[in-house]
Amino acid sequence: MRSHRTLAVLGAALLALPLVAACGSGTENSSASADSGKVAITATDSACDIAKTDFQPGDVTFALHNKGRRTTEVYVYGEQKGTFTKVVTEVENIGPGTSRDMPVKLTPGTYEIACKPGQTGDGIRKRITVQGDAASPSPSAAPASPSASATVTETAQPSPSPTGAPDREIEVEAKEYELEFEGMDKLTAKVGERIEFTLENKGSVEHELELFGPDGKVIGEVAPVKPGQKGKAVVSLTVPGTYTLKCGIGAHADKGMTATFTVN
Ligand SMILES: [Cu+2]
Incomplete structure (x- = not known):
């Protein structure tokens, strides 16, 4: 008698399970495609596939999957004077067969995502669009919540217009193998300054310029520049400390293509 009842209950539970499971996975699917979920970027040696290209302003986490045979890196570039040269964020050294997360806060505008198999060159670029009103997103997307560390960094910036003059x-x-600029070794800058770095390649192989905070x-980053050419990057110095310049190609930095400056 009792075992029959148990069986009946069990049977009912089993019957209910598929429904629950179906319901649950349906919910997961829809939230994965919403902005709160991760957006997959699949990089191979010849492709850079992004799961979606239209976004709402706010925080997005890209899940980077390297399905190629070469180590890759993925960049998000913002638009600057009609070209996509402003590094919004990037993840380097993504080995073949590995995955990494790339969180980024997107404000309205157009961006390019670049996958760089072999970690060199302009990369394979795809454009994404972030909808919305450029004037309003920051206050609404950034409530004064101290828990959102990415937001804190943003609001801590002295906030000159990101498109204003540096x-x-x-x-x-740059040449093999050194970086040189006027006032080197004694250059100091102030917190809040925006500096436009121009990299002029006076060498005979490609060089690039990576800028690291304290x-x-x-x-x-100034993307790799061919001999005889120039590239630019504007950076905001938001905290005091020692900043480092490096050429990120091969072992160039180790061979001497590195420099530092101080921000007070
Ligand atoms: Cu170099």
């Missing part, structure tokens, strides 16, 4: 320009010459994180 406070100064520094021309860096915490070792990349704050900007």
